[in-house]
Amino acid sequence: MGRWQGLRALIFDLDGTLYDSPELLAEYPRQAVAFVAERIRVPPEEARERYGQEALRLKETMGRSPSTTQVLVALTGARLDEWAAFLAARVDPGRFLNPADYGWLRSLLSELHKHYRLAIITNNNRALAERILRLLGVRHLFEVVLTTTESGRLKPDPTLYHQVARMLGVSPQACLAIGDRLAVDIIPARRAGLRAVLVRTPEDLRRLGAELLAAARQKQAEPGPG
Numbered sequence: 001m002g003r004w005q006g007l008r009a010l011i012f013d014l015d016g017t018l019y020d021s022p023e024l025l026a027e028y029p030r031q032a033v034a035f036v037a038e039r040i041r042v043p044p045e046e047a048r049e050r051y052g053q054e055a056l057r058l059k060e061t062m063g064r065s066p067s068t069t070q071v072l073v074a075l076t077g078a079r080l081d082e083w084a085a086f087l088a089a090r091v092d093p094g095r096f097l098n099p100a101d102y103g104w105l106r107s108l109l110s111e112l113h114k115h116y117r118l119a120i121i122t123n124n125n126r127a128l129a130e131r132i133l134r135l136l137g138v139r140h141l142f143e144v145v146l147t148t149t150e151s152g153r154l155k156p157d158p159t160l161y162h163q164v165a166r167m168l169g170v171s172p173q174a175c176l177a178i179g180d181r182l183a184v185d186i187i188p189a190r191r192a193g194l195r196a197v198l199v200r201t202p203e204d205l206r207r208l209g210a211e212l213l214a215a216a217r218q219k220q221a222e223p224g225p226g
């Protein structure tokens, strides 16, 4: 219980955290290869090969798996907004996400919203993040949604966490970061002074949500100081 003491805000990752669609998640690297092919003017086969090689090279130098965006930027020198526009024009999350599957998420976040400020930090772009959040039916519950379109930066940049804490008007120590990737979501959040929890599956998220609600309700039931 003491674990959540003083917690005022929850900062979520989007892709792979609030929804779990292997097909939609696979679209990002698939489109990245198409983008590389277009940008460096090579056939798709060669683009796939170059993408794979660059991903391996980055993994060796960084000591962890790079994100789709990192591979593509290294390979093409493209700007984040160019990649965002390409992706937004080609990926329709409505093909992959069925709102009927996410009733549990809407209830969970609506309840959490009564007790905590909610925010998102995503390596996705504004157009797609908005579409996904509206499909899931949870857009209105998030006070701050920071995408690469506004920040021009990618996680694991820890300054993104400071920025969102500031936008919420909450100290980093009073924020909990929640994400599905250790190196991208959890380690940088801790570096920024936040608490952070890894959720690998929707079940993990449900369990954590229930725990956070129980903590908030118990706190509410306690008599005030004095």
Ligand SMILES: [Mg+2]
Residues within 6 Å of the ligand: 013, 014, 015, 016, 017, 179, 180, 181
């Ligand atoms: Mg994720």
